[in-house]
Amino acid sequence: MARIVMKFGGTSVADLERIRSVAGRIKAEVEAGNQVVVAISAMAGVTNQLADYADQAAGIYDLHEYDVVVSSGEQVSAGILAIVLQDMGVAARSWLGWQIPIRTDDTHGSARIEDIYADEISRRLGEGQVAVVAGFQGVDAQGRITTLGRGGTDTSAVALAAALGAERCDIYTDVDGVYTTDPRIVAKARKLDRVTYEEMLEMASQGAKVLETRAVEMAMKHHVRVRVLSSFEDGPGTLVVDEDEIVEQAIVSGITYSRDEAKVTLTRVPDRPGAAAGIFGPLAEAAINVDMIVQNVSVGGDETGLTFTVPQADLARAVAVIEGLRENLEYGDLLADPDVVKVSVIGVGMRSHAGVAQKMFATLAEKGINIQVISTSEIKVSVLVAEEYTELAVRSLHSAYGLDAE
């Protein structure tokens, strides 16, 4: 007998037929003797529709009220799933964020969970009752509804698993696990049986949108064993675990890419202290998230070049901010290029193996792909290349690191 959390996303509960199928999976776990907590998303499309109401109601709006509106989607699906479970003879009740309560900070629209008061749910789990928890929502100290931001139900699920000491947190989604790369681009992509939190974190934030980044961070912090699996077909999925649970670690476990990048280059920036701060300070103030940065080495001169990337959606704003700096900041030209892609090689094995980056550069050079920017972390090497090379770069690297399926 184990205590488990099962998370179902919007496509898994898109209509009543799918909700019944989800209820069947829950029933099977109950009948296997498990204590089950469910974290459920709104039915597919509902959250977007509710957010559209708010967008149409006003250009800028109070996020307290936005949260009141959008949190209703999970309220509906939780109530309906509880009804379906009861109808199947499974004891169940719905729980809204404020009823548990799931206490968050007051950053409405993207709140962080601070505490979960899980005693009552825990008691009822002991009595065999399934807890159907509305995902994505909590309540702040003032008793107002908060939401956790897009994909927040992953975070709800992991936080519940941590608070309830669950043995496992199963994330049911529309894919059957985590892959070495995007199977739509590389036919030979392989499903991974296990992946470490650190790798999953890099994959999630590098554009492999299986699992929300914050949920992975929380799982890592609280050592919650997360499993990613399909709600539409049976299979073991991918287990996301601590590094020491993985016996034989491949050096590289995945190749990811993100097209949501834009490159900004400034020429003839004065090569003196404070120049970079003069640029990145104002960008940070405008809440523009700068990712990769490279500064050319100034050889013998007093000017240098500066290149960095921002999310594509922020490119226009970034350009406006920098043009606004002209008076106080000397620079030559401002070049903006949205047609770039960031390709990353990820693997915890890199820590102990040299040569991973070198193989990447050699592989791309062999295909004639020019690297525009490079950034690295302990378990990742990322390069920025022209967007037209996306598929070629990903496929070549997938082969080069021996990730292709037999």
Next chain:
Amino acid sequence: MARIVMKFGGTSVADLERIRSVAGRIKAEVEAGNQVVVAISAMAGVTNQLADYADQAAGIYDLHEYDVVVSSGEQVSAGILAIVLQDMGVAARSWLGWQIPIRTDDTHGSARIEDIYADEISRRLGEGQVAVVAGFQGVDAQGRITTLGRGGTDTSAVALAAALGAERCDIYTDVDGVYTTDPRIVAKARKLDRVTYEEMLEMASQGAKVLETRAVEMAMKHHVRVRVLSSFEDGPGTLVVDEDEIVEQAIVSGITYSRDEAKVTLTRVPDRPGAAAGIFGPLAEAAINVDMIVQNVSVGGDETGLTFTVPQADLARAVAVIEGLRENLEYGDLLADPDVVKVSVIGVGMRSHAGVAQKMFATLAEKGINIQVISTSEIKVSVLVAEEYTELAVRSLHSAYGLDAE
């Protein structure tokens, strides 16, 4: 400066354009110096859609969960209205039933309000903030969401007006007031400037669905001045008040009709004590609401006839219940007739004026309309006639009592 409650029903907030129009009315009251509480329904059609989800999810379901699902409609409209008001520069926030809280009993699906903790709202009204309260919902002592039954936002509005000591409760709806009868049937129907709680109560329960019965009862009990008016056009509407606020009371203030009636007749029922109890007891146990009852006087015999009415929706069940009684209860034939209508003449002036019933009977006789059953109360006379006479009966009575507009 006054404190007022404004209630807006589903058609008044059917889309964003109408919500903006509603917000405009609220803003005008605020600018006139009033403290404003709003009770808002779900957008038209939403509650039915949510109830359908529950119906499709299971044949019989837990009303706790039903309440979780259907209460979300008002949550959305309250949040959106708050956003629109803020966008117009009006300080406002939404309040859900559990946030105030509006404490109810635990009769889920049709709960009764027991208490409203209005201190915080009252304080904020004093600071000029509009309170947008999600109607139709409350919370029980266990902290679970309850709903008040269909039309419950009227009740929310009146209860808030009572709890907050509001000067007036304005019920904005899709008609511009209470009429002497249904204007769709009688072109000469007149809008009433004032009507008493008692009359409104009879009108509401007799089928003039302007205002929910429970809301009127509550208004009467707490002496809340209610105004019924249109959210689509300007006008003074109809004021529902204590009898002593009406200076010149007409004897008859309205003619109502209800087609939702079915007649059941039992012939040759033994004329002995306990026979009626033997029939109406089992009907009451089956939760079938018997309205009009007439027992023929037995002249010289030991058998009598018994006729009564039930809601049309319950006719089949009523017949089944009575047929099930055959073993223990002797009767001759069981006749069921759904093609009947109840027509009522209503007016507090009846109390002090004889002859009202007599004029009704004479008027109907003159038109050759046969009266099947009669029932009376202090301020009402109702008759059951064949449904085909509905329009003729209502029009004739409307003229006979001098209600026709000039």
